[in-house]
Amino acid sequence: MEFGWINVFGAIIVILMLIPNIVYAIKNKDETNLCTNRFMNIIEQVGRYACIVFMWLPLIVWKFGFASVFEMVLYLACNGTLLAAYWISFAVYMKHRTAQLALILAILPSCIFLFSGILLRHWLLVSFTVLFAVGHIYVTYKNAVFTKDRN
Numbered sequence: 618m619e620f621g622w623i624n625v626f627g628a629i630i631v632i633l634m635l636i637p638n639i640v641y642a643i644k645n646k647d648e649t650n651l652c653t654n655r656f657m658n659i660i661e662q663v664g665r666y667a668c669i670v671f672m673w674l675p676l677i678v679w680k681f682g683f684a685s686v687f688e689m690v691l692y693l694a695c696n697g698t699l700l701a702a703y704w705i706s707f708a709v710y711m712k713h714r715t716a717q718l719a720l721i722l723a724i725l726p727s728c729i730f731l732f733s734g735i736l737l738r739h740w741l742l743v744s745f746t747v748l749f750a751v752g753h754i755y756v757t758y759k760n761a762v763f764t765k766d767r768n
Contacts, residue, residue, distance in 0.1 A: 627673040627737075631673060637703070641707070652756040653759075660748055661752030664753065665753065667748070671739060675739065676741065706722055719757050731743060731746045
């Protein structure tokens, strides 16, 4: 199965990942990023926005799709499972903020982006996923440590 110029499944996945983040941002308007490492903050943001775009837009990819129906089913099943885990983790995190849950919430989107990039053979997405994962996990960890120290 090949996509045209937009991967609808990827766009839906991105939207479903953004919903709990938007709800969190609305409920926690005063929260600030406590990570002071500017380089890692930039890596995280560049990786984040690139992954969001490359999940649904096939830039610099000759064929944007799956090699077989099995790969498409695997893509939907695994991403569905990872998304469910993300939403459940987010729901628990909203009630009980822990460093472990914060790290899980940093790792799960990285897994979704990486898994999608590999199955779609979208190597630019894979590359930016590595950038995002390193930055996001680092920044999340630093924020969790600083928050713990402040309390």
